[in-house]
Every structure is written in C-alpha cells, then in structure tokens.
Amino acid sequence: MASAQNPHGGQEQTILGIYTAMYHWGAIIVSPGYTDPSLFTAGGNPYGTSVTVQNGKMVEDVQAAVKHQAKRTVDVAKWIAAGSN
Template sequence: MDTKILVLFYGYGSIVELAKEIAKGAEEEGAETRIRKVRETLYPDLIEKFHVPLDSTKDIQEVNLEDLKWADGLAIGSPTRYGNMAGGMKTFLDTTAPLWRSGDLYGKPVTFFTEASTIHGGHETTILTMTTYAFHFGMIIVPLGYAIPEISSTNTGGSPYGSSHLSSKKDLDENEIKIARFQGKRIAQVARKLKGS
C-alpha cells in the first residue's frame, strides 16, 4: 500500500519552499504527496498594502477536508505571527470539526514547520500553537528530535520541534533544506509503520 502524505501550509515565499522540500523528502521515502495551501483570509486592502504575492501560489490547490481524510500523515506549516500561527491557518483548522466528530484524523501522524524573520521570532512557539489541534484530534505528533547533525549545527532554521526558516534570508540554506527533507522522510516512515504497510 502506498503511503500518502499531505503537506499543508499557509503563506508565501519561504514557507512554500519548506513545504516543497518536505514533500520531496516524503517522496524520496516512496510516499505519494499532495501540497495544498490554505485560503488567504486577509482583507483585500491589506493584501494590496502589504503586497501579498497571491500569484506566487496560484498553481497550488486550496485544501479541503477530503485532502486531510486522504492522507496517512500530515505536515502542517505556517509562518509565525507574534509567536503564533497565522490567522489563515487557524481559520482553516477551525473548519475541521466534521473530521473531529467523525474521528477521521484519530491516530494519524502529524508534524509541523514554520518560518520567522528573526532568530527569536517565535519559531518554536508557533509550532506549539499548531500542536494543540493534534491533541484534540488524537493525532500522533512526530517531532524531529536531534536525529540529524544539522539540527545541532544550524543557527538559521530548524529545531527538534520541526523544520523552519529564518526568512530575513531570502533562500533556504543547505541545513534548512536537509532538515526539511529529513522531516518529510520521517513523517512518511512513521505513517507507513502506523499504516502497517
């Protein structure tokens, strides 16, 4: 049986690049992947004021609840907003009550990723804010720990909590890519074991 991994994100720029690297890692492990985005919830005047690059994700489909049901494992990512997940991600997660009632996500593994513009900008707290949903759904949280040396040697992005990016740098660096790929492989491995294939 094929292992199916959903990589779900809100945002633009480096969070999208992290999502793609996580998906590549899962695919290297033999998983089938879907990358999906969360709908933009900013007011139109703020989209214009902040120059939100909506076109940069136009080729990525918006997520729906069927995508979550389809997946054997999930990777969920959001940029930090004052140490918390972005409102767009929270708005989407708040719509998943039907899956909570049906138990469709119970026992599925999930891992988290983020980006922030400063080293102490809330990478770890943002991941922690997303994990509360996993507790309520009875999901299995899959952290990275210190299984690869890049987590101990990076001063930009990535921790035992999950992959991340220091977005004051434009591009993902080598360590960030390795950590994201490892995260994709790890969620695919855990999902496969739990699925029993």
Template sequence: MSVPRVAVVYYSATGNVASMAHALACGASEAGAEVIIRRVAETALDEAISANPRWQQFVESSADEIATLDDLAWADGLAFGTPTRFGGPASQLKAFLDTTGGLWFSGDLASKVCTSFTTASTAHGGLESTILALNNHFYHWGSIIVPLGYVDPHVARVTGNPYGASWVSRSGTPPDDACLEACRLQGVRLAQVAGRLYGND
C-alpha cells in the same frame, strides 16, 4: 510493500513556506510515501496582497492545488506549514484547520501522524511558539505528533530546531540548502513513522 500516504498542507504568502513544503514532500516521497502537496485558500483582501509585490507574485504563480478536507481524510501522515504571524500560525491555515470539526468528531483524525514546520523573519520571533500552537490542533484531534527531533546529525549540528524545520528569513531571504535539507529529513521521518503505523498494502 507498505506505502504510507502523506499530505503536505501549507499556507505561504511570499513563498518561503512553499519551498519548505516541497522539500519536505520530496523527503517523504524518497522514503516511499505517496505524497500530495496542498496550499490552503488565501483569505486576505486583494488590496493587502497587491500592496506587497512578493505576495502578489506568489499568489499568481503557485500551481499547488487548494487543500480540502478529503485530502486530510486520505492521508496517513500530515505535515502542516505556516509562516509565523505575531508568534503563531497564519489565520489562513487556522481558518482551514477550523473546518475540521466533522473529521475530528468522526474520529478520522485520531489515527493521523502529524508534524509541523514554519519560518519567521527573526530567530526569536516565534518559531517554536508557532509550531507548538499548530500542535495544539493535533492534541485535540488525538493525532500522533512526530517532531523533527535531533534524530539526524544535520539538525543537531546545522539547523538546530528539533520542534520542526524552520527558517529565519530576515528581509525575505528564501530558505537555504541547510533548511531545505532539514525539511527533507522531516518528510523522511514523517513517512517512516506513518509507514510503520498505517502503511497501506
């Protein structure tokens, strides 16, 4: 049987993206993929983190391993998650993506299937612009971009963002079940497409 490899790589400050990443990973796993979850390294100053109790709590409690370039090279399918920061991806994820020059140059990233997801505090605060900005990296890599689309009625009827799973957190509310279901569906879709293209026997 063909078993695709999926890496879910994210940045999260206060835990919302982390919850989404784990739901997406569950979907990919249910669809038969071998899955790893990685968070990118925190780069913010300690005083910025400690000024926000939720940020401090997440930094202290996260058990996910730190992402490396080997994780990207290993995977057939890649899902990237970030909070929306001023309408675009967080600098912590961007910093990690900016270390992929060698992989890009070798052509390794051109065979990857990529998808992305995000959360913002407001519905019009940049969900789509963040996903589109993340996807620019994939165009440069030459990767195959898989959007969430409206392929499942749940997205069309309930969550409604075909660009990628997204969550409006308002005053810090964690993702609800409907959002996590959209994440799960995105993981299923990523694993299915990666499996069709690059599954390892």
C-alpha cells in the same frame, strides 16, 4: 515548518501551538527531535524545521532538515500502517 523575520522570533512556539490544535484532533505528532545532524545545521529546533527570513530569503540552509523531517514522517506512517493490520 515555521518561519519568522528574526532569530528567536517565536518559531518553536508557533509549531507547539499547531501541535496543540492537532492534539485535539487526535493526531500523532512526528517531530524530528534530535535524530539527524542536518537539524543542527538548520537551527536545532527539535519540534520541527524552522527558518529565519530576511529580505524575502531564508537565512538558514534547511533543505536537508526538511527532507529528513518528511522522510521521518513517512517512515512513522508506514510503521503505524504495518502495525494496524
């Protein structure tokens, strides 16, 4: 998840920068992609949920997108664990 003070403030690039470091560690990236309608309500970022913050408050309603992203991550981890036996 990333945030910025203004729309188009680099949220996607911030997430991609984090992913670059994770690639060096051999991490498996589980981005949300466009797998749930809630992602479009939250700004449509396929790399991970991001928000715009103004006056200390999030502008977008991202709760459903965050829940979807977390569930997707857990589901993929379960698939990997099941396949490793």
